[in-house]
Structures are given as C-alpha cells and as structure tokens.
Amino acid sequence: MPDPADSHGLSELPLETMVACHECDLLMLKPQLQSGESAECPRCGYELYRHRHQVVRRSLALVTAALLLYVPANFLPIMQLNLLGQSSQDTVWSGVLGLYGTGMQGIAVVVFLCSMGVPLLKLLCQLAVLLSIRWGIGRSYGLLLYRIYQHLREWGMLEVYLMGTLVSIVKLIGLADLSLGFGLACFIGLLLLQVWLEVTMSPHQIWEALSGEDAHAGH
Incomplete structure (x- = not known):
C-alpha cells in the first residue's frame, strides 16, 4: 500500500x-x-x-483470438426462424441492412458503429499498441492509438446488442420454430474475450511500456 x-x-x-x-x-x-x-x-x-504477469503476451493472444472470432460473430447466422413455412437466417450484418432498408438509416448507422465498427476499431488499436510495445517500434504512434482506444471504450456496446438478441429469442420462441446458429456462440465468445482483454491489458503497465519506463512488460 x-x-x-x-x-x-x-x-x-x-x-x-x-x-x-x-x-x-x-x-x-x-x-x-x-x-x-x-x-x-x-x-x-x-x-x-x-501488476500483471506477461501483460503483452497474454493480451496479444486474446486480441488475436477476438479478431479471429469477429467475422463469424458478425456474418454467421445468430438464429434461424421458421414461420408459416418461411425460413430466414439473421446475422448482425443482416440486422443492420434490415434497419437501413426499412427507412431507419440513423438507427442502422448507430447499430453498425456500436456492434461492428467501434469494436473492430478497438481491437485494431489494441493490436497496434501491443505490437508497438512487443517490437519496440513506433512508440509515439502507440501512445496516440492507445489514447484513441481509451476514448472508444464507451462506444463499443456488444453486451447491449447481445441482451437485445437474447430478449428477441425469448419472445420468438413461443411464436415460431427457432434454432440458434453458430454465429451466436461466436458473438458470445467475442464479448467474453473483449471483457477478458480489458481485465488483462493493465492500463498503467501499457502506459509505462509505451513511455519506455517498463522494459519487461511482455516478460
């Protein structure tokens, strides 16, 4: 203390x-x-x-896993709905397109930014910052990107989107034949990885490593 x-x-x-x-x-x-x-x-x-052990190595592993899950989480079917002989598969991306196509362009843009755009930008910023520390290059750009990441943290709302999806599933289960898709598992995995990454990527150690004060952040 x-x-x-x-x-x-x-x-x-x-x-x-x-x-x-x-x-x-x-x-x-x-x-x-x-x-x-x-x-x-x-x-x-x-x-x-x-003070966490091997912050950079562990964070790099998590951010790489999250980026690998990003595409299936957003473009694979979250659920398949069968109603009166008609079948439809819904993904995060199809939800954005559906909102845009029904005249709610503003809401579609907000959903896209909060569920797809900002989370991806956050992951890319984290990856660039960690590689900057790992390879010892571009520290000034790393500092800028980490500041940008700190401002983006409040805009990624995957948990809100997931909660809305779960509420929709509960409401639709009694009205139609509903089956969950692999995209939902990937989406939940992406959310959990991002939470784990937030905990692992200790801010004070990252700032110190970027400023050159902590030369052993990745060990």
Missing part, C-alpha cells in the same frame, strides 16, 4: 514517481510492485492498479 507523498517536498518530486487516486484524489508516491501485487489507496481503499 503506497504512502501519501509529503506535501512539503511534493513539488520537488518527479511526476513519474507519483500517482493520484481516481476516487478520492489523494496524491501519493507510486509503489514498486512485483508480479501479481496490487496497490491500494491508503485513504479510501480503492485499487489503484495491479
């Missing part, structure tokens, strides 16, 4: 040696953590950050 910085000598300390609590704004000296350890605010108990 870090000690609060001495206010008398606070102005003389380098900024990279200090950390501020996101909850109570307490300014304190940044502790040196070993793998698996976490730092907590001594005033409010908020976890400031956790």
Whole structure:
C-alpha cells in the first residue's frame, strides 16, 4: 500500500514517481510492485492498479483470438426462424441492412458503429499498441492509438446488442420454430474475450511500456 507523498517536498518530486487516486484524489508516491501485487489507496481503499504477469503476451493472444472470432460473430447466422413455412437466417450484418432498408438509416448507422465498427476499431488499436510495445517500434504512434482506444471504450456496446438478441429469442420462441446458429456462440465468445482483454491489458503497465519506463512488460 503506497504512502501519501509529503506535501512539503511534493513539488520537488518527479511526476513519474507519483500517482493520484481516481476516487478520492489523494496524491501519493507510486509503489514498486512485483508480479501479481496490487496497490491500494491508503485513504479510501480503492485499487489503484495491479501488476500483471506477461501483460503483452497474454493480451496479444486474446486480441488475436477476438479478431479471429469477429467475422463469424458478425456474418454467421445468430438464429434461424421458421414461420408459416418461411425460413430466414439473421446475422448482425443482416440486422443492420434490415434497419437501413426499412427507412431507419440513423438507427442502422448507430447499430453498425456500436456492434461492428467501434469494436473492430478497438481491437485494431489494441493490436497496434501491443505490437508497438512487443517490437519496440513506433512508440509515439502507440501512445496516440492507445489514447484513441481509451476514448472508444464507451462506444463499443456488444453486451447491449447481445441482451437485445437474447430478449428477441425469448419472445420468438413461443411464436415460431427457432434454432440458434453458430454465429451466436461466436458473438458470445467475442464479448467474453473483449471483457477478458480489458481485465488483462493493465492500463498503467501499457502506459509505462509505451513511455519506455517498463522494459519487461511482455516478460
């Protein structure tokens, strides 16, 4: 647990040696953590950050798996509906096209951005940032892309889309012959991988690695 910085000598300390609590704004000296350890605010108990083992390698594996699932999750059938002799297969992409074709272009654009566009852009930004750290090149571009990623985090809403899909499945199950497709499993897998990636890709370690402060982030 870090000690609060001495206010008398606070102005003389380098900024990279200090950390501020996101909850109570307490300014304190940044502790040196070993793998698996976490730092907590001594005033409010908020976890400031956790030092994770092999962050870059594990994150690269997760982001690669998520990118492999992206295409089947969005373009393979989520469900197949049979009603009065007519059969239809629905995918995330066909849902966007359906909204656009029925005159709801604005909603179609929002659904596309939140369920397909932004999640893909986030994954590509994460991949570029991790490769920049892994290969030790383009750190300035890595810093820019990681800032962009931080602003995109609130716009990827796969969980909202999944919840809407599950609600639709529950409502349709009593009205028609409904069968779930492989695309739904891929979509759920993509969502879980992105959540796991958010947890694994420790922000403070990524920032330190991009700025050159942590040379062992991937080990």
